Amino acid sequence: MGAGERYRAHFQRYPVIYLTLKGAKQETFERCWAALREKLIELYNQHRHVLDSRQLGEVEERRYRQVLDGTASEAVYGRALLDLSSHLHRRHGERVVMLIDAYDEPIHAGYLHGYAPRVLDFVRTFLTEGLKGNPHLHKAVLTGILRVARESLGRPDVMIRPAQPGRPGVVLELKVARAPRTSLEQALDEGLAQIRARDDAAELRAGGAAPVHAVAVAFDGKVVRVRAGEPG
Incomplete structure (x- = not known):
């Protein structure tokens, strides 16, 4: 059966950012932060073509390389989704679709092991920068199952x-x-x-x-x- 022109018009049209935070549930904030950093390194490496395209400005390229080599500041990691969506939008001429899975695993771990305020501060900034008012975003799907995470993020x-x-x-x-x-x-x-x-x-x-x-x-x-x- 055909999907119809209305749906086929969107087929393979948008650049996709897929990120899962599954597994970021360590017993200390330092280990959890290291796991989150590795996931962002992997994400940026998946889209390395935007760096190789030479369309990034000097500051943008420096931040991209800092994320890739794990030396970025917490502020740069906090805007990682926003920056990557901007780069992909410019590169492909279409706003991005974001698929973020298990966003609440590090939050749950924080509550279990006593570092909730620190991990919440990062996750709140990370998701707010990437999702709220992002002009480079077409659609986003955010999945998580823990009530404590939804309430802590104020949703x-x-x-x-x-x-x-x-x-x-x-x-x-x-x-x-x-x-x-x-x-x-x-x-x-x-x-x-x-x-x-x-x-x-x-x-x-x-x-x-x-x-x-x-x-x-x-x-x-x-x-x-x-x-x-x-x-x-």
Whole structure:
């Protein structure tokens, strides 16, 4: 069966950045940082053609080589996704697709072994620089399964963006109630409060969603409660 012209128009069109942080779960921050650095060295080596193309400026080339040889500063590593997407966009004339897998493994390791603040500081900068407001990005897929990572990065559990402006958007927060310490009603209150505190609705409204709905879902075993509220 043919995919159709609408889909074939995108086939092999975009440069792709694929990065997995799987395995970056060492017992110390120093060892975790070394593992992250090696993954970025491998990523930059995969796209070495942009360095060999001689299209980079002097500063860009210096930063690229620093990442490749492992001598870059933390600030340069922090903008590694942004810089690489810029280079690929210029080289190929198309914005990039990013596929980032297991982004939460180093965060989970940080919580387990006591270096969470240090690794969170880097991962937050790394992903924010690469994904938020990046003019060289076409689409991105970010996969991870740990709730602690999503909350630490300040993101909702589910955000539904409309395909067209003027259509509804939804922010969904999932909570687990632990009776008697936390009731279902308290969990729902907490979920809606988090949506308002993060101002998740602003991101959807900026993309043209209207109206924006805030929904909290609380679980206690097999009992589930759902509540809609003002998104803020």
